[in-house]
Each structure stands twice: as structure tokens, then as C-alpha cells.
Amino acid sequence: MKVVDLLIEARWIVPVDPAGVVLENHAVVVDNGRILAVLPQDEAASRFSAKSHKRLEQHVLIPGLVNLHTHAAMSLLRGLADDLPLKEWLQHHIWPAEAEHVSEQFVYDGTLLACAEMLRGGITCFNDMYFFPGAAADAALASGMRAAIGLITVDFPSSYATDADDYLAKGLAIRDQRLEQPLLSFCLAPHAPYTVSDAGFAKVLTLAEQIELPIHLHLHETGQEIEESVQRFGVRPIERIRRLGLLSPALIAVHGVHLEAHEIDLLAQHGCSLAHCPSSNLKLASGIAPISELVAKGINIGLGTDGAASNNRLDLFQEMRLAALLAKQQSGRADALNAHQVLHMATLAGARALGLEAQIGSITPGKAADLCAVALDDLVLAPCYEPVSHLTYAVGREHVSAVWVAGRIRVEDGQLIESNETGLIKLALLWQNKIRP
Template sequence: MTNKIPVDLSLDASWILPVIPRERVYSDCSLLIKDDCIVAIVPSGKVEEQYIPRSRVDLGAQLLMPGLINCHGHAAMTLLRGYADDLPLETWLNEHIWPAESQWVDEAFVRDGSRLAIAEMMLSGTTCFSDMYYFPEACATAAHEAGMRAQIVFPVLDATNNWSKDADDAINKGLKLRDKYRSHPLIKIGFGPHAPYTVSDTALQKIATYAEELQAPIQIHLHETADEIERAIGRTGMRPIQRLQDLGLLTPLTQCVHMTQLDANDIDILQLSGAHVIHCPQSNMKLASGNCPTQTLLDNTINVALGTDGAASNNDLDMFAESQSAALLGKMVAGNPLAIDAATAIEMSTINGARALGIEDQVGSLEPGKQADIIAIDFSGVSSAPLYNPLSQLVYTASGSRVSNLWVAGEHLVQDYALARMNSTELKNHALKWQNTIQGHDGE
């Protein structure tokens, strides 16, 4: 008779970074998985003293860590990657992106763009993403088919667009989508009011009421540029975040994206509300929108997570690159090389992201009982040597290109650098089709 515990998989690695406890790195240990959950981390030499693994994989000189969480993006806009670069935000939006979206965005565009984005994210280490875009049902379907974890926030705007007639129409459609995915193990549906300047007080109050009743997330672009603040004060006599607080929209369910223009009172409002900040450093830098004071926010116990934004303004969806940018920009903005250190940058892309999305009890760290959302990074190459500090190596070098394997809820979705469920050739062919269609029309 044996007291050994049966498990499905033992992943043996040179390093395991659980994120919790902070800065802890285990050497020559194994991560044990049963069904879709993490069972334990134990020294590799002692696995078979306590467990009976159905399968055992020796990853060698690789590091295991939680999958990265991309807390803000517009997945389908991957089909507009490089379409309108090096322009100011207003010009980029009004003269290029919005006209292109008006002409081309439909369910097929969102399906193909979302699938392309999901593949790119998985291959660079992202296991969970948040999306705000038209035809959210198409993105939800793409995530479901790919086996990806996702938060889909349906876009709410007062103006008629390709997906909805007005804010009420968007809310009604979004609530139906939420009902469809209510019991889905990987996909969560929330509200995505686009921005304070595109959504009325009436619609924002309605969203606040529904979100509180349903305990559903809200994600909104907020304080993205100085011009947004100036116009809001001219229109309403108050800064946008004060307006949202007065309308009851700011709660621990709220995810505030960008936040590059903050004063001391704004920070006080954030702290009191329990709302989260989603920092998109590369997009903010590319569009010269401003700088989010991330270290100051963290010092004031405000949760800060990371997002790539859409590939039309980034232009990639590599969360390791975003972590590096967050660390470097955070130091520059704070004027302090100690600000946003490597451990903090990793937390922002893992456990902080899970907290922002309200799923920290499921993912964001490698702890027993949590979902097996895991990535492996190969440190065996020349560019990884010497390796004094795995955390620094993850943040300050091109780690996205070193992601060799990825699991979501225990399912092996990237195997030895290749997609297991998705066809790369098919994805590229669909992207080329859209490129030729859009380019051909632009050339007329």
C-alpha cells in the first residue's frame, strides 16, 4: 500500500519563479499539476518520494513562472499593425484609425484579428488578456477556440458605430453576451465604456448600477492625454476622474487605463475608490500621451497592472517587452533607479494583473490550488549567459522570444515554440488577405 499522491504532470526546471513569495526563486525543483490545477513545488530529486506523476518532463535550463496577464488591448487591431505610425493621438484616431475601422471592421475582421493576436500573445508568454473592441462576441469565440483565458469588456459609446447604435444598444448586446459566457471557466464578460468624453452621464450611471449588481468588471480609458483633461474641465468644470467618482463608477471593480495625467487629488480619489490602474507604457510613449507615475501609485497602495494596448499603437503584444518598458520608464519618471525594480515589473505583469481583473484567487502566481497557467522560458542560449539574477534576466532582456512552452488551465497550448491548437500558416494568410484588401483600397 502506498501513500504517494498521483498527479498528471511533473515539470522539472532549473528555476521556478512563483511570484508569491516575492522574489523567491526555487532551483532544481518541479512543479506538479493535476487536472487544471497546481499541486505543489518540490525538489526534483524528491518528486517520486511523495508523488506518482503520470508524465514527467525535464525542461533543463528553463525557468517556470506564471503566465503573463495583458490587462488592456484591442486584439482585432492587430490587423492594423503599422497602418498609421508616428502621428499624434488625435490625428492618428480621427484621420486614420477611426475611418479605417468604420470601413473595414465587421465580425470577420474581429475574428481574424483576434485569432492573430491570441497566437502572438501566447507565443510570447501571455496566458490571459483583456480586450475592448467591437463585435466582442467574435473575440470571445476566438479565445474560447484557442483555449485562452480572457476578460472581454464590450465597448460602450454614445455614437453609432459598426457594432451598436448607441450606448443602450451596446449595453443590451453586452449583457446578452455576458449571459452566454456566465459559466465559462476561462472567459469573463464586463463593461467597456470607451472614455469619459464618448459616454454620457446617463450611460455611465447605468453601467455603474449594472456592474455593482452583477459584480462585473468595468474598464475605461481615462486621463490618457493633457488635452482630454483640459477639454473635460472646459465642458464639465471638473477633471474626468472626479466626474466618474461622482457618478459612482469608481470602485474596486473599475480598471482605469493609461492614467498619464494625474495630480495629488486624482491619486487620492484612486486610493479611496480601490480602482486599479492599467499602465500601457509603450503605447503611451509612442503616441507621446504622457507618463503614468507608477511608483507613486504603488507607494499609495494603488494596484498597477500592465497592458500592451492594441498593436496599431504599440506595435507588438509582447508583455515581456512591456514589462521592460514599464521598469525603465518608471525609473525615469521617478528620477530614481530603485523605482519599478525587476520584481515589481514582474508583479505588474502577473499577480497585479490578476488582482485588476478580479481573478487573483485563480491565477497570477504559482501556488497550490491555483490554475495551471504557466510559461517556460529557455535560458540555455548564449544571450542568457551569464545568469546572475533570473528576475533581472526576465525583465531586462528579450524574454518574450524565449518562451518555449505555455499552459492555460493545464492545457499545453505552446509546445516547443509552436502553437498546439492554432495553424500559423492559416493565421498569416488571413492577415495577408486583410492587408491586401485594405492597401488595395487605400491605393485607389
């Protein structure tokens, strides 16, 4: 009998790959941080002896969720200047607050707070875009969380860097210093077409091709963004970046709210991925992304929360439910986006966009044991006819009972194992007093 690190038995297991499968009374065998086997519980008991044994009698076990777009440190700006149009919100409130307060310590503390929130909600990996990415990487590692760290590029100076060359040089140095960290990966993160010049994009593209990194970019978020691009460059943003050569399987286009049919075709033809952030899009009145049309074209779509300043939750269960409901309303078809498809978006699709599909995103032997257990024994979830339907339409992040990252437990009985929640709340209050005395 083989001795392994961990054996998890669950009432239901949803591996995500193969699609549409729900396994009943199965077990996941974990050793050295990786999934060794997925098999019926009786067979697992006869073949393996585990150092740690977890029984989840009325739970569904799913892959850890992948938050494909966020600005984690902006958790410290949660609720600042709500209910304003995007441009006013950014230019008169968020950007001035950032100019005054953003520092390495701000990013480290804000990312710690975000990681705690995300882990408690079943998110095991996040794709970040913000200043001082080294501080974000260190906070993710301190939290024991997997992160794709965006090496941000903009054309304007900040407390972090002076110009596009400086942003890229500092970002590459951060990557080089942390290449051996197994929980970290990296993206090039030019902020948006309206904050990056053609020359800046050219440098990003050259680097992306040289070191094979994804490109994480806001694209077609608002109608105003498109109008300004037509005035400045004579074309819509997606056409501009097409001419610059950025449309490729490496591109993670964030938002994609205002897309015409031929632009959807372009994304499909070039194998681009899209990060869909429904709550943020609605809260900022940016619009509703044409998800049913994007799905019909076979575009890889993951889910993101955006930052807590514009959502105000880092909650992928909420994004799953909203994505499904909006797709139904927009298309006029109740079957436009089913529960299994939405769970795929929140897991394997996000992993694929980040180039991590061989490592995470499904409960598959050989992959890292990034796992999330959801308790379905709550009164408000009874009865349960179909667990994946519950995950999309009924479950809340409060029902997450256990979370593992690379086989190491990070949340148990709904509580963070290694984070001081009281200390994090005090930290957030200290920053609140600085930002708005």
C-alpha cells in the same frame, strides 16, 4: 504514489506569491488543470507519478502573463498610419478604417491573430475592449486562451450597436451565452469619458453593482482629453467619474498618464487598479505615467500592451522592461521599481484587477495551471546571476519555450501547438488587401 496529469521540473521557479521568492530545482505538480503542489524535485518524484513529465533544465517557470489592456482585433490594423498624434491617428485613419471594415469576422480573425502572438510571448490571459465582443470570446476559446471580455459601451453608433442601451443589451446577452466557459470572464467596458455620457456611465455603474463586474475604462490618457473635459463638464475626467460614483475597487483605469497628486490619492482611497501601457503611451506621445508615485500609494498596477495598432507589439516582456526603466528615469531613483515588482505587475496584479487573483497570477496550489517557461540557455542571456532580473531586463518573448493554460500545453519548443501559423499570416494578408488595396 498518486498519479497526476503533469509534472514540470525547472531550474528556477518564481511563484510571485510570496513576493521575492525564487525556488531552485523545484517541481510543479498539475492535475485536472490545477496546481496540486510546488515542492523540491526529489520529493515530487517520490510522491507523484505523472502521465506527462516536462524537464526544464535551464529554464525559469513563471505564472502566465496577464495583459491587462488590449484591443486584440486591432492586430489587423498593425502599422496603419503610424507616427501621428493620437487625435489625428484616430479620427482620420483608425476610426474610418473601423467604420468600413469592422465586423464579426474582422474581430474573430484579428483576435485569433492576437491570441497566437500573445501565447507565443507567454501571455495566458488578456483583458479586451472592442466591438463584437462575442467574436473575440469565440476566438479566445478557439485559441485555448483565457480572456476577460470587455462589454464595450460608447455613445456613437457602429456596425455593432446603435447607442449605449444597445451596446449594453448586446454585451449582457453575450455574457449570458458564455457564462459556463471556464476560460472566460467579463468586464463592463465604457470606452472613455469623452465617448460616454453621464447617462451611459450611470447605466454601466448600475450593471456593475448588480452583476459584480469590473469596469474597464480609458482615463487621463492625454492632455487634450483633460482640456476637453474641463471645457465640456467643468472638471477633469477623474473628478467627473468620481461624482458619478465610478471610483471603486471595480475600476481598472487604463493609462493614467496625466494624474495630479490629489488624483493619485483618489485612486488609492477608492482601491482602483491601473493598467499601465508604457509603449503605447510613448508611441502616441501621450506621456509617461507617474508609476513610482502610484506604487508609493499602494495602488494595484498591472501591465497592458494596448492594441497592436498603437504599440505595435503584444509583448509583455517589452512592457516589463520599459515600465522599470521609465520609473527609474522619472523618479531619479535606480531602485524605484525592481524586477520582482515588475513581474508582479505582469502577473498577479493584473489578475487582481480582473477579480481573478484566486484563479491565476501566481504558482500557488489550488490555482489554475497557467504557466510560462522561459529558456535562459541562450548566448545573449549568459551569464545569469539572477533569473528575475533577466526576465525584466534581458529576456525577449522569443525565449518563451512552453506555455500552459489550465494545464493544457499551448506552446511547446517555442511553437504554437494548435494554431496554423501559416494560415494566420495568410488571413492577415487578406485583410491587409481589403483595408489598403
